[in-house]
Amino acid sequence: MIRRLFRQPTPTPVSTPEERAGWAKPVYGKNPARCDAVCYQAVPGETEWYPPVMAGAETFSFACASAETLQDALEVMQKLSPDDYTRYLTKFYTEGLNRFGDGWIYADIVTVLLTMSRVLQPRRYLEIGVRRGRSVCTVASQTPSVDIVLFDMWMKGYAGMENPGPDFVREELKKVGHEGKAEFIDGNSHITVKKYFADNPDAFFDLITVDGDHTDPGAAEDLADVLPHLSVGGAIVFDDVCHPVHPGLAQVWRTQVADDPRFSAWTFADAGYGVGFAIRKH
Numbered sequence: 525m526i527r528r529l530f531r532q533p534t535p536t537p538v539s540t541p542e543e544r545a546g547w548a549k550p551v552y553g554k555n556p557a558r559c560d561a562v563c564y565q566a567v568p569g570e571t572e573w574y575p576p577v578m579a580g581a582e583t584f585s586f587a588c589a590s591a592e593t594l595q596d597a598l599e600v601m602q603k604l605s606p607d608d609y610t611r612y613l614t615k616f617y618t619e620g621l622n623r624f625g626d627g628w629i630y631a632d633i634v635t636v637l638l639t640m641s642r643v644l645q646p647r648r649y650l651e652i653g654v655r656r657g658r659s660v661c662t663v664a665s666q667t668p669s670v671d672i673v674l675f676d677m678w679m680k681g682y683a684g685m686e687n688p689g690p691d692f693v694r695e696e697l698k699k700v701g702h703e704g705k706a707e708f709i710d711g712n713s714h715i716t717v718k719k720y721f722a723d724n725p726d727a728f729f730d731l732i733t734v735d736g737d738h739t740d741p742g743a744a745e746d747l748a749d750v751l752p753h754l755s756v757g758g759a760i761v762f763d764d765v766c767h768p769v770h771p772g773l774a775q776v777w778r779t780q781v782a783d784d785p786r787f788s789a790w791t792f793a794d795a796g797y798g799v800g801f802a803i804r805k806h
């Protein structure tokens with residue numbers, strides 16, 4: 525039997541403009557931390573004319589969508605315990621590379637995280653929506669020393685597959701050589717993330733992924749909660765911006781991030797379920 529997940533009968537509802545107006549909004553504070561990998565700093569005594577970020581999302585979009593990165597993504601996935609979805613993805617990547625070779629322009633959460641963790645070498649990574657650890661393991665594979673904070677409520681049977689929880693993800697992290705700290709925070713992100721930042725108001729992260737609640741207001745709220753804690757020069761990654769079952773997420777991404785001049789954003793919605801990432805400029 526072929527299960528077509530993208531044809532589930534009940535897509536998440538798309539918010540109306542009135543509902544959008546009620547979405548949670550990020551509240552940015554003063555003096556954010558800086559991720560130096562993409563920043564330029566004038567020497568003391570010289571004028572800093574530009575905002576610090578010298579390479580925006582466009583610079584890294586080529587690597588995110590390249591055949592070379594896909595090969596590396598295949599290698600990372602092969603280290604992890606497979607499930608129905610990653611078996612499918614492995615075949616999808618391999619077939620695309622065979623058919624289109626270097627000319628294949630394809631990106632997803634894995635190719636983006638692989639590229640951006642390589643570029644940024646994040647000291648701290650936050651993720652909402654972990655499931656079996658594919659995305660966090662991609663980050664750890666490129667930055668073994670990264671300290672990570674992971675939020676999930678481990679919904680049973682998520683997308684029709686097992687969702688085994690933190691012990692399983694800890695084992696997966698070992699397979700990619702993770703050496704940093706890993707903090708798992710279980711429960712509904714709309715409670716746990718707020719509590720985490722109430723307890724750690726000065727915490728900043730160089731790389732953040734939001735891939736948990738896929739309703740429009742829920743995803744908007746997750747973004748609003750984490751964005752003020754993204755370092756300048758750091759990157760936010762948002763999955764599924766062209767997922768047919770979650771048609772409103774594209775607008776969530778635009779409203780909370782891509783249309784905000786504070787960010788340099790790149791959105792891939794040509795194939796697969798799509799992905800967006802953005803670098804915080806100031």
Ligand SMILES: C[S@@+](CC[C@H](N)C(=O)[O-])C[C@H]1O[C@@H](n2cnc3c(N)ncnc32)[C@H](O)[C@@H]1O
Pocket residue numbers: 633652653654655656657658659675676677678679680682687711712713714735736737738742
């Ligand atoms: C799409 S999966 C994450 C996939 C993972 N990022 C990857 O790339 O392999 C979404 C995960 O978010 C979790 N989730 C959904 N809604 C949530 C919420 N409100 N709070 C916390 N976790 C949630 C689910 O339990 C599920 O494990």
